[in-house]
Amino acid sequence: MPAGPIRAFINLKILAFFWLTAALLSVLANLNGALDIFLASLFYTEGQGWSAAGAAPWTWLYHWGPIPGIGLALFCFVGVIAGFFSPSWARMRKPLLAVFLTIVVGSGLIVNGVLKPYWGRPRPNQAAEFGGLMDYRPPLSPGIPGAGHSFPSGHASIAFALMGLIALRKTRPRAAGLGVAGGMALGGLVGLARMVQGDHFFSDVVWSGNIMFLTAVSMDYLVSAPSLFRRWKNITRSKVCVFCAALILSAAASSLYYVLVHRAPYYESHSQGLGLGKQRGPVYIHLDEPYVDAQVIFTQDGRQGEQGRVHVTSWGLGERNAGVALKEYREVKDGALHVRCTIVRSGRFARLDHKVILALPPAMKGQFNIHFVQ
Template sequence: MRLAIALLSCASLAVVFWGLTQLDVPVVRAMRSLYHPVGYLPNPWLARFSELGDALGRGRSLVLFSLTLLAVGFAGRWPVVRAAGLRTLIAHGAVAIVANGLKHLIGRPRPKFMHTGTQQLGPSMDNGFDSFPSGHASASFAVAMVLSRQCPRVAWGAMGVAVAIAASRVLRGAHFPTDVAAGAVIGVLVGAAAAEPFRQWPAALSRALLNVTTYLAAAFTFLWTVSHGAESSWRHTAMLSLGSAMMLYGVVSRMYDRSAAGSKRWVAGRSEAKVAIGVGLAVTTGSLLVAALALCVCAAWWLVWQASPEADCEHAMGSRLAVRILSESAWLAGIVLAVLMLQSVKGAVPIH
């Protein structure tokens, strides 16, 4: 089961990276269009964002952060903070070795060499031929991953900062989108290994790989949809109808009270309903690539849910009925907003 999940995650990552390679050059050109010919960002907010991301993702900043956690943990006798400081140091050191080794082994030119036509790959120690993967992204995601495991309450904040640092590298023109995506994958995997005991590595790495794949797939879906309009009206209409039908089936199956369903065999289980909704949402984009990607990701999650089925929420106590109604309403509203957003941004920024 774990091997199948890992294989599906790797297949999904392959689709994501293939798609991102199609967007690497257009995205870099779009970022360059934001700059003044002299070479600075006229927008002060974007300039500050770029500078802050560069500063926060530097090695010395992350090391100082880890040492601060370690010192605070020792001074306050907080074992969780002390462990977070130590494990973030370990994760940072390990990911630096992996990322820098790959950088010079692959030898990809940075975006600033794009105009020269120099795109060959190969081992290189030259300055500027170390674009893949992004060191800032890999290190920041490794540290964020350890913090997420050691201190779950700060997980969203830590990952949010890592995402911002990765995005700033593309805005700054220092990396291609595939560079920061690869850095995120490496950082998350190394961070997951550093945060868990050796015996728990297989489960931790499998879970971390699927999680990072899911978020990368979502980000890629948005970027691909924004940059690509409908290729043909008939196919777009057909896929929109099919995707809407799949989502409707999933929503009805999820919200249907199975205790009252009796012999209604057409009603899917909760995990199958989620798959139908996820794949249906992807199909509404009108992109076969996005639909295939969603199918791989949802299949991996279906295997996870089959291995550890959710607790039956349909027989909750009556006192929790209001909470259930609010939760399901918010969940349904989120699906509707996602559909409307994807349809409204389709082809809005044709950067391909």
């Protein structure tokens, strides 16, 4: 083990203190959203939106920032396999396995598989403070599953995954130190790019780094713990135990796959302007699917449409590629306007609910009668 800064940098206690302090500061600063909102406002211009979103180097970081983490995962996978056949790779098998599991479990499962789709935190470009229609949510306040995929940052997580190289601290301490430093730097840059693009808050990036660091430390401990491997060797001596373990793992993996792929949360809103400025007769809003709620709101918000706008919000559980589109057409019968909204599904849904809102400017209050029809 080398002396000096590398030894200190890869010391788990120092890293743990750094990341836990960052997490605590993030939570305290974002109890009322002040820090998140302030930092996001630096990249947002009223009337222009996120003007630097499509500029270099942010687009480059968005597209290429995850590549080192993906390449590292492939390299570690090949290295683990090679460790069973090559003596020179055998002593690297456990550290490489820990790095591989850090990327797969941390970024693949925890961040992108579970938290992003189920946490329900709107992105900055979906928040009302920046021209969106959703309310800002603090980082540790779960919302409706599927209603926003902001927490935590998926792109930053795969960039932070280089910190998994901390598993090499005993065999390759210099590589471990460089990996952790590189992971922090790359993750921070990719996270900054996602903030500039209006897709993530500062706290999303910080918590992405926290999760990847804690996963890296956990995988390193689990893989390198001698007692665990001794128990595993004792178990594998019995063919019955091996069969039962394989059966349990297969069932767990299949169940997890089914839930993540076929029961993914879905949440999306569609709206359509109606142009009701000259309407005097009754208005009928038809939806071809049952809905759980329908209401009329009167608002001065120009985003709702100065001449009236119908909003249909859909949420539920379905396949990951499932989606909903809204088709609307109008017809006039005996002076009454009928607005017919058709829900067009793509993919399969296990459950899908809808809410209909007709947004009107206050000047239209009492101008005509409104009816919702299922």
